[in-house]
Amino acid sequence: MRALALDVxxxxxxxxxSDPGGVIATPWETLARKGHAADAKAIAERVQSETIECVVVxxxxxxxxxxxxxxxxxxxxxxxxxxxxxxxxxVELWDERFSTAAAERAxxxxxxxxxxxxxxxxxxAAQFILQGWLxxxxxxxxxxx
Numbered sequence: 001m002r003a004l005a006l007d008v009x010x011x012x013x014x015x016x017x018s019d020p021g022g023v024i025a026t027p028w029e030t031l032a033r034k035g036h037a038a039d040a041k042a043i044a045e046r047v048q049s050e051t052i053e054c055v056v057v058x059x060x061x062x063x064x065x066x067x068x069x070x071x072x073x074x075x076x077x078x079x080x081x082x083x084x085x086x087x088x089x090x091v092e093l094w095d096e097r098f099s100t101a102a103a104e105r106a107x108x109x110x111x112x113x114x115x116x117x118x119x120x121x122x123x124x125a126a127q128f129i130l131q132g133w134l135x136x137x138x139x140x141x142x143x144x145x
Contacts, residue, residue, distance in 0.1 A: 005130030014122025027123035058096030
């Protein structure tokens with residue numbers, strides 16, 4: 001199953017995709033935000049062109065696990081995104097706490113320049129979100145056997 005992850009921010013949306021087998025997440029691109037409707041349309045177009053079956057959206061929970069202002073903003077975007085997607089596409093939320101910090105560490109370890117980190121951070125954060133979701137699905141499938 002091919003999945004797409006979104007790291008939804010106030011200025012950009014990071015995208016990452018999985019391989020067709022649903023094992024490995026790869027950073028894809030970063031979209032500049034243009035408003036909920038335009039952003040939802042752009043994502044829906046990518047879902048159709050890449051034969052995506054599931055969209056995983058990072059939910060930025062507070063450290064205590066509660067939903068704050070940022071999580072409410074993501075849910076408002078989801079209210080526009082879900083109707084824009086084809087009916088067969090499932091949308092799942094995934095706790096994205098620390099994904100940006102992990103992405104920053106990975107890019108620093110890779111000795112990526114500050115300018116390049118700024119370009120790639122959101123897509124790499126989406127990769128961390130998606131890889132966590134893929135790993136959890138794989139673990140659940142193994143336990144079910």
